[in-house]
Amino acid sequence: MNRLQARARWKYYAGAGGTVAIIGLLVALGSGSNDSFSRGRNAEGKPSLRLGQALYGQHCASCHGANLEGQPNWRDGLPDGRYPAPPHDQTGHTWHHDDDFLFRTTKQGGQATAPAGFLSGMPAFEATLADDEIWSILAFIKSRWPADIAAAQASKNARRR
């Protein structure tokens, strides 16, 4: 084999290897998203409260409070025009919104659901959390509401459908 042939052969292997690597990556990505899909559900296919609680602690508690209590003086605007993180318990207004709003606010960030001109401090989690993981966090938050508050929020979903 002369040098030219050797180089051509090397290129051939590199090309084949590249293709194999890309297929491997696609398989990994495919199964990865399947994993994160099933990760958010329990055996009955319902959003998992245990996972929701763990993910809440990891991703939300730093702002919304370990006990869902929100940040101090959350009704008062901050110097930068934003507001502190509100509570997710019954003292806040999370339960004033339907599921679709809560999901979109978490996935796409507060700016996506804010009125025009409003500056939101709520980050987007679409790069961090799978949809089912978001639903499991919302299920955990709801599980902490008293029955009348949970019913009031649930009725907002019913009205939309």
Ligand code: HEC
């Ligand atoms: C960096 C701080 C921060 C983190 C972390 C954070 N949030 Fe927020 N969140 C906010 C702020 C600030 C607001 C108020 C948004 C506004 O003023 O638009 C908010 C608002 C919300 C709202 C709307 C509540 C309402 O009553 O309108 C939801 C729902 C929400 N967050 C869910 C979550 C969830 C779920 C997580 C974790 C996955 C999370 N947030 C993590 C800061 C944060």
